[in-house]
Amino acid sequence: MKILIADDDAVSRRLLRQTLENWGHEVLVARDGREALETFLDHPVRLVITDWMMPHLDGPGLCRAIVEHQKGTSDPTYVILLTSRDSTGDLAHGLGAGANDFIAKPFKTEELRARLRNGERILALQEELIRAREEMRRLAMTDPLTGLFNRRAMLQSLRRDEERMRRERRPLGVVMVDLDYFKEINDRHGHLAGDRVLERVASSLEACIRGGDYVGRWGGEEFLLVLPGADAVQCAEVAERCRRLVESQRIRLDDGMLLRVSASFGAASTEGPDRIPYLDLINQADEALYWAKEAGRNRVKLFVGERADA
Ligand SMILES: [Mg+2]
Structure with missing residues (x-):
């Protein structure tokens, strides 16, 4: 394990270092709290053993700085305060500063070993x-069957993309996708076949989107493509590419049968001063999808005001 020791006393520092190195640890050394903090920020370590009384920055001060630095990271650090103080008031002060444990100074080798082991165990648990x-x-963001984003994850990133596209004054496009006659596939061939179809369609959609676009599973047999920066025409182009790829798939079922499927697509994009919120944009894509279904399925429709196109 990589361990940082901070002690202003050269003799005690050398002794500690030697002991730890003899046990096979990699040791970084600092002569006071400030140097320790600089070293820590440059070379994050999992375990710090620090003296209490040091110039510039004392042990508890170092603890507080380490705790502060760790907010928002997922790398725990275990801090052992090395001290000759042992009154309960001091212990409380050290713990309050974020120390995990104490060792009385001068340390007993067996005690140091035990406390290190304890620290390693707690670090392993934390990790x-x-x-x-x-x-x-x-898992909370992923659809388990297809590995795509789920609806919750899509809504989260849509919110971010909407903001980003607004700032960059670029359009935001979405395409709603719905498999045609999916219920019949399930009824006729069983749910495993249905799952296989969903997986295949998911990877077809992923194969057709552009860099920076993403696709998620919106509901049962519904998928949503998000195309940051795409105007209506680009959305329709991507949708058409997806439609053709889905249509061209031959999905082999367990009984050897080859299944063909198709999907319907509704595309919508928003830009300019009258841009609409992403939830309304999704509704527009939904509306266009409905037109595609109405018009006979296996096609792309673009939302254009009150009128169907494409
Ligand atoms: Mg000291």
Whole structure:
């Protein structure tokens, strides 16, 4: 493990360093709190052993600075205060500053070893929790079947993209996609076949979008493409490319049968001084999708005011 030690006393510093190095740790050394903080910021370490009394910045001050720095990061650091003070008031002060543990100075080798092991164990637990939290966060944003963004994730990034496109004075386009006759596929071939179709359509859509575009699963057999910077014509072009690729797929089912599917597309884009909020934009794409269904499916419709086009 990489350990940073901070101590203004040369003898105690050397002893600590030697002990830790003998145990196989990589040791960084600082002669006071300020130097320790600079070293820490340059070379983040998981464990810090710091003296209490030091010039410039004392142990508790260093603890506070480390805690402050760690806000918003997911790298925990474990801090052990090295001190000859042992009154409960001082302990409370050190803990309040963010120290995780204490070692009385001069340290006993066995005690140091035990406290280090304890620190490693707690760091491992913290890291496991952080990993689990990040995985939960990822799962909460992902559609498990297709691996695409789910609706919640789409809404979040749409909000950001809307803001960004408004700032950059560029259009924002969306395309709503709905598989044709999906219920019949499920009824006739079973839900596993339906799942396979959804996966294949998802990867077809992903293959057709441009860099910076993204696609998510909006609902059961509905997908949404988001095309930052795309005007209505570009949206319709991307949608048409997707439509042709979906139509050209031959999806092999477990019984060997080859299935062909198609999808309908509704595209809408907004720009200029009268640009509309993204939720309204999605409604427009939905409306255009409805026109595509009405007109016989397997086609792209562009939202243009009250009138269908494309
Ligand atoms: Mg000191």
